[in-house]
Amino acid sequence: MSTDQPQSIAPEALPEVVTGFLAAHRAHDTAAALGFLRPDATVTDDGRTYRGAPAIEAWMNRSAGEYTYTTELTGAQRADAEHYVATHHLEGDFPGGAVDLHYRFRLGGGLIEDLRIEP
Template sequence: MTLVDAPEAVATYLRAKTDTDVGTIVGCFTPDAVVHDEGRDHVGTAEIRAWAEGVAAAYTLTRTVRSVRGVGAATVVAVEIAGDFPGSPVLLHHHFTLADGSLAALTICP
């Protein structure tokens, strides 16, 4: 599977992250979605917006999609992230769960 074959919400999210388009990022999620990143849950679009804005403000990042695969009902995307943070670059796995075409959950882990 490639990003072209990924569900539209996943591809849109990854493009928006690259462009730091917070409005589009938030628009990919269901109203009650959960993002789990760096040991913390961000629940609902208001918290997801704050999370996305915080990441965009804190770091200058580049993202390179390394692989995309379907795992059951989930889509797992390996993304190499490089930037102005300790340990750069890192390979992070993004586990997406969809509901009715939107992102219901995203877990980001090494």
């Protein structure tokens, strides 16, 4: 991420590409979510990195059915024009039952170039 210190922002101040991706991801609409990603994007989740649309699509389809959970956007940060963090609180039937996850976005060319999901 950028060397700038991230600043808290209102979740509605996140870029449309970020909020659109999050809404599609939450709705398990893989096709719509992929539309917010560069074709060569990378997603890192649970220690695994997925590169390119086919790998990301497979990850999204697999993760959509793995557990049942609710998610709530609880915070947002902006480091610079290309780096944003959206914090979500998840509760469900996954190990541990509850977790706060940070979705760290790097944008490029108006789309998501890199996404890292981590506690």
